[in-house]
Amino acid sequence: MKEAIFVYSQDQLSYKFNDDHPFNHLRLNLTYDLLQDLHALQESQIVAPRIASDNEIALIHDKQFIEAVKAAGKGRLSPGIAANYGLGTEDTPMFANMHEAAALLVGGTLTAVDQVMEKKAQHAINLGGGLHHGFRGRASGFCIYNDSSIAIEYMRKKYDARVLYIDTDAHHGDGVQWAFYDDPNVCTLSIHETGRYLFPGTGHVNEKGSGKGFGFSINIPVDAFTEDESFLEVYKTSVREVIEFFKPDVLLTQNGVDSHYYDPLTHLSATIDIYKEIPKLAHELAHEYCDGRWIAVGGGGYDMWRVVPRAWAMIWLEMINKRELVTGDLPLSWVDYWQKEAPVQLPTTWSDPDNLYPPIPRKQEITEKNYKTLEKALFHIRNEMKMK
Amino acid sequence: MIIEEIMHTDVVTLTEDATIKTAIKMLEENRIRHIPVIDENNHLIGIVTDRDIRDAKPSIFHSDEHKEDLLKPISTIMERDVFTAHPLDFVEEVSAIFYEHNIGCLPIVEDDKLIGIITETDIFHTLVKLMGAHQPSSHIEVQVENITGKLSEIAAIFKKRKVNITSVLVYPCKDIQYKTLVFRVQTMDPRAIIADIEKEGYKVLWPNMPGVIE
Ligand SMILES: [Zn+2]
Numbered sequence A: 001m002k003e004a005i006f007v008y009s010q011d012q013l014s015y016k017f018n019d020d021h022p023f024n025h026l027r028l029n030l031t032y033d034l035l036q037d038l039h040a041l042q043e044s045q046i047v048a049p050r051i052a053s054d055n056e057i058a059l060i061h062d063k064q065f066i067e068a069v070k071a072a073g074k075g076r077l078s079p080g081i082a083a084n085y086g087l088g089t090e091d092t093p094m095f096a097n098m099h100e101a102a103a104l105l106v107g108g109t110l111t112a113v114d115q116v117m118e119k120k121a122q123h124a125i126n127l128g129g130g131l132h133h134g135f136r137g138r139a140s141g142f143c144i145y146n147d148s149s150i151a152i153e154y155m156r157k158k159y160d161a162r163v164l165y166i167d168t169d170a171h172h173g174d175g176v177q178w179a180f181y182d183d184p185n186v187c188t189l190s191i192h193e194t195g196r197y198l199f200p201g202t203g204h205v206n207e208k209g210s211g212k213g214f215g216f217s218i219n220i221p222v223d224a225f226t227e228d229e230s231f232l233e234v235y236k237t238s239v240r241e242v243i244e245f246f247k248p249d250v251l252l253t254q255n256g257v258d259s260h261y262y263d264p265l266t267h268l269s270a271t272i273d274i275y276k277e278i279p280k281l282a283h284e285l286a287h288e289y290c291d292g293r294w295i296a297v298g299g300g301g302y303d304m305w306r307v308v309p310r311a312w313a314m315i316w317l318e319m320i321n322k323r324e325l326v327t328g329d330l331p332l333s334w335v336d337y338w339q340k341e342a343p344v345q346l347p348t349t350w351s352d353p354d355n356l357y358p359p360i361p362r363k364q365e366i367t368e369k370n371y372k373t374l375e376k377a378l379f380h381i382r383n384e385m386k387m388k
Numbered sequence B: 001m002i003i004e005e006i007m008h009t010d011v012v013t014l015t016e017d018a019t020i021k022t023a024i025k026m027l028e029e030n031r032i033r034h035i036p037v038i039d040e041n042n043h044l045i046g047i048v049t050d051r052d053i054r055d056a057k058p059s060i061f062h063s064d065e066h067k068e069d070l071l072k073p074i075s076t077i078m079e080r081d082v083f084t085a086h087p088l089d090f091v092e093e094v095s096a097i098f099y100e101h102n103i104g105c106l107p108i109v110e111d112d113k114l115i116g117i118i119t120e121t122d123i124f125h126t127l128v129k130l131m132g133a134h135q136p137s138s139h140i141e142v143q144v145e146n147i148t149g150k151l152s153e154i155a156a157i158f159k160k161r162k163v164n165i166t167s168v169l170v171y172p173c174k175d176i177q178y179k180t181l182v183f184r185v186q187t188m189d190p191r192a193i194i195a196d197i198e199k200e201g202y203k204v205l206w207p208n209m210p211g212v213i214e
Helices: A010-014 A026-037 A063-073 A079-084 A098-117 A147-159 A174-179 A228-246 A274-289 A308-319 A332-339 A363-387 B020-030 B050-056 B067-071 B091-101 B120-130 B150-160 B191-199
Strands: A002-007 A121-126 A163-167 A186-193 A217-222 A250-254 A294-297 B034-038 B044-049 B105-110 B113-119 B138-145 B165-172 B178-185 B203-206
Touching: A002 A098, A002 A308, A010 A026, A010 A098, A026 A308, A026 A332, A063 A079, A063 A098, A098 A121, A098 A147, A098 A294, A121 A308, A147 A163, A147 A174, A147 A250, A147 A294, A163 A228, A174 A186, A186 A228, A217 A228, A217 A363, A228 A274, A228 A363, A250 A274, A274 A294, A274 A308, A294 A308, B020 B034, B020 B050, B020 B067, B034 B113, B044 B050, B044 B105, B091 B105, B091 B120, B113 B120, B138 B150, B138 B191, B150 B165, B150 B178, B150 B191, B191 B203
Parallel strands: A002 A121, A121 A294, A163 A186, A163 A250, A186 A217, A250 A294
Antiparallel strands: B034 B044, B105 B113, B138 B178, B138 B203, B165 B178
């Protein structure tokens, strides 16, 4: 069995709305290149994504919606009908062959799943996936098909696995949460900037699941301007307690990297340091609880030059136990090559500069509030663990 | 929105001769905090709340004494002056009753008969929905002068950007010369809209740094 596999092909870049859109999968290329220049990605570790079939996509999405996406990609969907499906908006504009592009991202996550569940690899990563806002019958927030939801349902049906989904994107993982809101065999944990101001507005600490699924949706909305220490306290405490409580067979992590201070769409104040810690704990716990089964997908991340390549490379380097590469300078070849394309000054080191941003005026209050939120989010788990 | 659309119609009730002990059991079993008391014609004659019960229950320090108190009828502890609402009342009106009188639940009465109940939590959930916060959206706050036409001017900016507005609230400001308009809009990337609003000379209160605005 391989230690880890990396799902990637250039074709994943076909998921492209337009040149001005903040979601740009060129970031896959940037990450891939960085790993190549580090000599940390072998040919034998790369697996090309397959295309998900209509039946696989229909594990989560309505048939009419899939048909609408296909029609939109062929330029045959009227704007009025498109709007009903969340297509043709500023967030998810229609583009040529959008069904094929979205189905490839889904297929990439399913490729990663099969590699891990069929014991070909311990861990697998598909950075092209992680499109957590897609709904059953509606595109939303840059997401057409929800590859994580599809992969989870696929693992339920094909492998009868209990799945723990951990989402550290700055936006609430609403699509995945609602897809499994009443399912006690799928536990979703989302840590995100509070929806008081940020899209999608959900992910309140009181959203805990319904019916048999009560207790298996966990949300920790952190305050705007949350910094590394507080974010990691919330992450480490909740992930450890949730996995101990739920005892999953497999771990699926969504690795949006838009909590960084540089990210233009959110208001958190994390540095690159948290992206070293996030996969580290996931890795450790996958071995402790899931016999190593860990699938990682990408997600948000809208500073694709300065933040995404480093943050995403860190996940892969964690998977293959090459943490020691994540210090000092970035490969000069990478910086030189991409600086020509970049509209901003690229970082030259793995870590962020000191004093990345001016001091946050209400740091103490924010930290305290996040801690209270964490306690509220874990209250029912702690209660149940006490009774065991 | 009217109350009829959000009220519960499967109401747990008691008659006034039921014992306090029965009331305690019903509150616990149904995990509720209020029981309307009705007569044989389904007319509302009172209400017992978990607070009335707590006051009537023997204290834990005297748990063996006064056990006979629990066998008294609820008519001895129920409140008879009950605020009620009508199924055609607006959610806003009913919210105001909750707010002014600091109560936890309102029986809904039509033709003198009890037909439903609504709790503070129901109102809260409804307000969240009315504010549009249950649909994927971003939140933008704009300060405008308190004169006519400002809402439509800002709305025109959203229209130009083809962004759907999920909800609008108009808040009073401390300074009565201004109002705050709160929009929830269906986009994950409100940057261009915010820039447009600022270009038109308006002050965007959010997004902003904490501690900068009161
Ligand atoms: Zn995001």
